[in-house]
Amino acid sequence: MAIILNIDTAVESASVCFAIKAKPFQFxxxxxxxxxxxxxxxxxxxxxxxxxxxxxxxxxxAVTIGPGSYTGLRIxxxxxxxxxxxxxxxxxxxNTLEMMANAVEKDEADFxxxxxxxxxxxxxxxxxxxxxxxxxxxxxxxxxxxxxxSLLASGKIVFSGNGREKLKNIIVHSNAIFNNTIATAADMIxxxxxxxxxxxxxxxxxxxxxxxxxxxxxxxR
Numbered sequence: 001m002a003i004i005l006n007i008d009t010a011v012e013s014a015s016v017c018f019a020i021k022a023k024p025f026q027f028x029x030x031x032x033x034x035x036x037x038x039x040x041x042x043x044x045x046x047x048x049x050x051x052x053x054x055x056x057x058x059x060x061x062a063v064t065i066g067p068g069s070y071t072g073l074r075i076x077x078x079x080x081x082x083x084x085x086x087x088x089x090x091x092x093x094x095n096t097l098e099m100m101a102n103a104v105e106k107d108e109a110d111f112x113x114x115x116x117x118x119x120x121x122x123x124x125x126x127x128x129x130x131x132x133x134x135x136x137x138x139x140x141x142x143x144x145x146x147x148x149x150s151l152l153a154s155g156k157i158v159f160s161g162n163g164r165e166k167l168k169n170i171i172v173h174s175n176a177i178f179n180n181t182i183a184t185a186a187d188m189i190x191x192x193x194x195x196x197x198x199x200x201x202x203x204x205x206x207x208x209x210x211x212x213x214x215x216x217x218x219x220x221r
Contacts, residue, residue, distance in 0.1 A: 002059040002196045006185040009036045009076035010068030010096040016044055017185040022193040024186050037075045062092035062192035064099055066210030067116055067124040073209035081204050090201040092192045097126040097138050100161050102191055103183035106130040110155030115163025123163035124212055140212050145170045
């Protein structure tokens with residue numbers, strides 16, 4: 001069991017969670033999206049100073065690698081890389097959608113589909129079964145009335161994440177369940193612990209955010 005710092009800055013909120021022996025030890029959340037960069041480093045330092053934990057006792061840093069906000073992903077990954085490099089500890093990359101699926105109670109459903117709002121009627125999505133086995137890999141999707149018909153015919157699906165709002169008005173099915181759980185860095189703990197035990201580490205020098213789609217800006221032509 002390791003001491004791992006978990007960082008999530010992928011979507012609206014940012015959060016950090018120190019975990020010891022796969023249990024949350026210190027946690028902080030920031031809901032102001034525009035100041036994630038300034039908030040992140042000072043908060044990590046504050047959590048450390050509030051406890052007897054020494055920064056050098058950390059054994060790994062885990063970070064949500066994407067998909068998500070382009071800026072948010074860069075902020076989180078840059079901070080994680082810097083800490084790993086300075087402390088000479090491994091970097092663990094966690095898929096944002098997997099973290100979101102992990103946050104949802106799965107007893108009531110056969111599948112979990114976390115969704116991140118992209119532009120217009122597009123979402124980033126993936127589908128997992130209740131044992132967290134990937135059924136549909138992370139991808140971009142244009143949401144349409146029949147998007148999930150075949151899967152809904154197979155069983156109940158929990159739709160979570162901020163992208164679920166795009167489905168509410170176009171998917172009417174008894175097997176569709178809409179869950180408003182907001183995932184945080186605390187929902188990374190068992191995922192990062194498992195990767196640490198299996199030594200599934202990311203390359204500190206070459207790890208990049210999983211954007212899924214190319215960066216879009218209205219200023220680009």
